[in-house]
Amino acid sequence: MSRRLPRSFFWVDQQIIRSGAWLKLSPHSRLIYIAVSASVDKEGLSIWSPTKLMELSGCRDHDEFQNGLTELETHQLIVPIPQHVPPAIQLCSLQPADEQSKASGISTARNHQVAAPIVVHTTIHVGGGPRHVESGDSN
Secondary structure, three states: OOOHHHHOOOOOOOOOHHHOOHHHHHHHHHHHHHHHHHHHHOOEEEEEOHHHHHHHOOOOOOOHHHHHHHHHHOOEEEEOOOOOOOOOOEEEEOHHHHHHHOOOOOOOOOHOOOOOOOOOOOOOOOOOOOOOOOOOOOO
């Protein structure tokens, strides 16, 4: 039996953990990042209102929410786009640590490009039943 991921499935890029950025974030900023990640379209752009993102992240204080967004921007994980109609938040792509060390000069979040989405299909076999083999598979 394989699990099919719903069309609206999202994930957090593991590079945020490998780079050490996740451990540098406050707990509130982590929840805000999860909320923003859950709300973005395939281009990495969220047009959800601050009120909706606050609700989704469990943040009850507007100043705390704004501080969390500022922290995410400081760590180059998001870029606010206030001129977008409606105002939007863009998730930034993350460079692997070896690419960061090769990069020349100081980069800012506004210089990051949004990573193209990567679709990964995973099959999880549960139980001891026989494994389903698709046609054309020699295994």
